[in-house]
Amino acid sequence: MKIQQITWPHFRHDCSRGNIGVDLGVAAFRLQTSLPDVQKIFYQLYADYAVVEHHQPSDFQVAVSLPNSLRRWLQAQVSFSLDGHSPFLPLPRSQAYPLLEWGMNWCMASYRHNYLLIHAAVLEKNNEAIIFPAPPGSGKSTLCAYLAHSGWRLLSDEMTVINLDTGLVHPFVRPICLKNDAIDLVKTWFPTVVVSNIARDTAKGDVAHVKPPAASVIDINKTAKIRAIILPQYSASVPLDIYALNKCDAYEALSRNTFNEGILGIDGFKTLSRLVEQADTAEIQYNDLSKVAEFLDEGQFKP
Amino acid sequence: MKTVLTAKLVALLNGHPEEIENALQWEYVIRVARDAAILPRIAHFLLAAKQANALPKYALDHLLAAKRHGELLAQQVRFEATELSRLLPEAGQDDMLFLKGAAYILAGYKVGYGRVFADIDLLVTKRSLTQIERKLLAYGWFTETTDEYEQKYYRQWAHEIPPLRHIGRGTLLDVHHNIVPIISGNAPQIELFTHNRRRLTHSVCILSPASMLLHSAIHLFYQEEYHRGFRDISDLHLMFCEFADDADFLSQLITLAQQTHFTLELALAVRYTGQMFDTPLPQVQAQQIAGFLPTRLKLVLLDWMFSRVLQPHHPLCQVPGLTVANALALFRGHWIKMPLHILIKHTAYKTYRSVVNLIAGKGALVKSTKNHP
Amino acid sequence: MITFQVSKRLQIYQPSDHSGVLVYVELSGKTVRLSHDLLPWLKSIDESASLSKKSVMRDLNTIDSARFDALWQTLISEHVLVEVDLD
Numbered sequence: 001m002k003i004q005q006i007t008w009p010h011f012r013h014d015c016s017r018g019n020i021g022v023d024l025g026v027a028a029f030r031l032q033t034s035l036p037d038v039q040k041i042f043y044q045l046y047a048d049y050a051v052v053e054h055h056q057p058s059d060f061q062v063a064v065s066l067p068n069s070l071r072r073w074l075q076a077q078v079s080f081s082l083d084g085h086s087p088f089l090p091l092p093r094s095q096a097y098p099l100l101e102w103g104m105n106w107c108m109a110s111y112r113h114n115y116l117l118i119h120a121a122v123l124e125k126n127n128e129a130i131i132f133p134a135p136p137g138s139g140k141s142t143l144c145a146y147l148a149h150s151g152w153r154l155l156s157d158e159m160t161v162i163n164l165d166t167g168l169v170h171p172f173v174r175p176i177c178l179k180n181d182a183i184d185l186v187k188t189w190f191p192t193v194v195v196s197n198i199a200r201d202t203a204k205g206d207v208a209h210v211k212p213p214a215a216s217v218i219d220i221n222k223t224a225k226i227r228a229i230i231l232p233q234y235s236a237s238v239p240l241d242i243y244a245l246n247k248c249d250a251y252e253a254l255s256r257n258t259f260n261e262g263i264l265g266i267d268g269f270k271t272l273s274r275l276v277e278q279a280d281t282a283e284i285q286y287n288d289l290s291k292v293a294e295f296l297d298e299g300q301f302k303p
Numbered sequence: 304m305k306t307v308l309t310a311k312l313v314a315l316l317n318g319h320p321e322e323i324e325n326a327l328q329w330e331y332v333i334r335v336a337r338d339a340a341i342l343p344r345i346a347h348f349l350l351a352a353k354q355a356n357a358l359p360k361y362a363l364d365h366l367l368a369a370k371r372h373g374e375l376l377a378q379q380v381r382f383e384a385t386e387l388s389r390l391l392p393e394a395g396q397d398d399m400l401f402l403k404g405a406a407y408i409l410a411g412y413k414v415g416y417g418r419v420f421a422d423i424d425l426l427v428t429k430r431s432l433t434q435i436e437r438k439l440l441a442y443g444w445f446t447e448t449t450d451e452y453e454q455k456y457y458r459q460w461a462h463e464i465p466p467l468r469h470i471g472r473g474t475l476l477d478v479h480h481n482i483v484p485i486i487s488g489n490a491p492q493i494e495l496f497t498h499n500r501r502r503l504t505h506s507v508c509i510l511s512p513a514s515m516l517l518h519s520a521i522h523l524f525y526q527e528e529y530h531r532g533f534r535d536i537s538d539l540h541l542m543f544c545e546f547a548d549d550a551d552f553l554s555q556l557i558t559l560a561q562q563t564h565f566t567l568e569l570a571l572a573v574r575y576t577g578q579m580f581d582t583p584l585p586q587v588q589a590q591q592i593a594g595f596l597p598t599r600l601k602l603v604l605l606d607w608m609f610s611r612v613l614q615p616h617h618p619l620c621q622v623p624g625l626t627v628a629n630a631l632a633l634f635r636g637h638w639i640k641m642p643l644h645i646l647i648k649h650t651a652y653k654t655y656r657s658v659v660n661l662i663a664g665k666g667a668l669v670k671s672t673k674n675h676p
Numbered sequence: 677m678i679t680f681q682v683s684k685r686l687q688i689y690q691p692s693d694h695s696g697v698l699v700y701v702e703l704s705g706k707t708v709r710l711s712h713d714l715l716p717w718l719k720s721i722d723e724s725a726s727l728s729k730k731s732v733m734r735d736l737n738t739i740d741s742a743r744f745d746a747l748w749q750t751l752i753s754e755h756v757l758v759e760v761d762l763d
Contacts (some may be wrong), residue, residue, distance in 0.1 A: 375705070378702070378703075378705050379705075382705070384703055385703065385758070389759070492746055600734070
């Protein structure tokens, strides 16, 4: 059964009681919130996802709620919690939905050490996946949103999940997080995509989430082999320039962006080494997404 | 009377995963174990057993991940011990004596497998304390507590230095020169505990098994807050199991408890590990130790309180009466460590802080170094 | 003389493009990047061998002294080489 098959009143009722479970492939989340805006956006963006039934176990039990202090009303705040514990300080009430998404990422990064977890986007075409590790400001999310709606299967926009034994990437499909100008750009390019409300003045600026393509969600358990590691850097003046990236530099770029390398110890080292050795590596500077898509389609990554 | 989930956790600690009835119960047991800080420990024992392959994938995933957490801590402790080995002898400290979690891991005891802890505890001599603090501060360690009140509490009342954090690695180091905060005047003579220390390397020592166990028992029964109570009582159970093979161990333990006047704590340790885990102990010594228990009414009260606070506190697992039991434990913990007039001041200040947080919101009194998502 | 040993259970990754050598140090849990030409020396060290700054300099005689000093500093501070325990 999918989330969209639950009626809206039933969903609201169950969500307030913490009885909405959603299957994200590598992890199952159970959500509790009585906040109507969070319920509404979640119901929209996760419509295509499979439900986790009441008797099935969930991996993370998350909640978004108003705090029990005067901050419930004065300069209202909102809190995220995992199984009753809040790992962060509260945020302004208007940022409730992004807080849920960031909290879910935090749960994975803090506990799901069955996998190597990299702060990177990953998409696949013709059974070959490309990882785009990138710190904020690289344009990764916009690039990801563009490719996801241009024939590439979205595996993840934020968190690349690598199996420690097989080296394959597991999908962790989630709503795509867009910031600032990217929000309007994506709405213009793809008028039919579903976009959440915009949360203003967050630590990342204006933030909105885009519903992932249904086809990507259906394939949420389909792994892929990594073909290439591409470091993207948005540049206002360059349509597309491609640079060689040697394997040690690629290793370091991935390592800098790995959430749980420390805790994985030697297994993290071995998995990253294998990944870098087997994949082609390159760096790109770009402002023309269609040119980037062409380059990726060609599949020639060696200089 | 254990709750269902407490009983299941005990079963897991004793190597019986088949006692978990269904997939959803695995979820509950894992959540409770994680909250009680014993998931890495359970993971270690279950994954080492022959039936590890028969565990359901859901459980296996969480256990494997938790085991890594334990391994990371163990690696960090070994690394810090190596680094401190080089640093502290120069500060006039002949050797370092590690306590509690760090000690269990460095010694390779079963109680150290998957043992989770927040800081590394080090025992040094009182006279070298100041010099050691200076040395640590010069080498990348800084005082974690910037709150003036807490600093005063540590230095003046507990006669300790506040915990230190390493600027690069983030490790927390707690340097003690005594085993129990000595405000109450019940300070144990340190030498009785440390005179037959075990040497692990040329500069790293730990307490003898008898001293280690008694120290753990004193620590447990001198606390005010018991959210780690189940973990701590399981520590004692594992130590009894590992050390009681040695014929001399129990007589040394009893003698030490008598010499240091901590026979009550030893008796409570035996009583409650027995009730929780059925910890096996030789009849003769068990009876001798039971002789140290208090008179009936006092024992009834202690039993009522500890049978509750020593179970996991997670909402899925809570025993009826836990709130009251926690309040009693809080009072008792302060009472036995502090003279009354200081207790009142301390309680008043802590209450003030709670009220501020309640009204102005969590984090109002915190300098914002805490995580933002 | 201060003697050193190589850190126990070093793991080495040698990328096929010869862009360097990555060494995982179990003691610190960190990965260190070294230049590719050090690979033969790294692979040749015996875990039980006693090393000194002089002996390593001899083994790496193709490296100039300025580079060696920097390298030595890296090997020590990153715990690739550790002081022998005075047991």
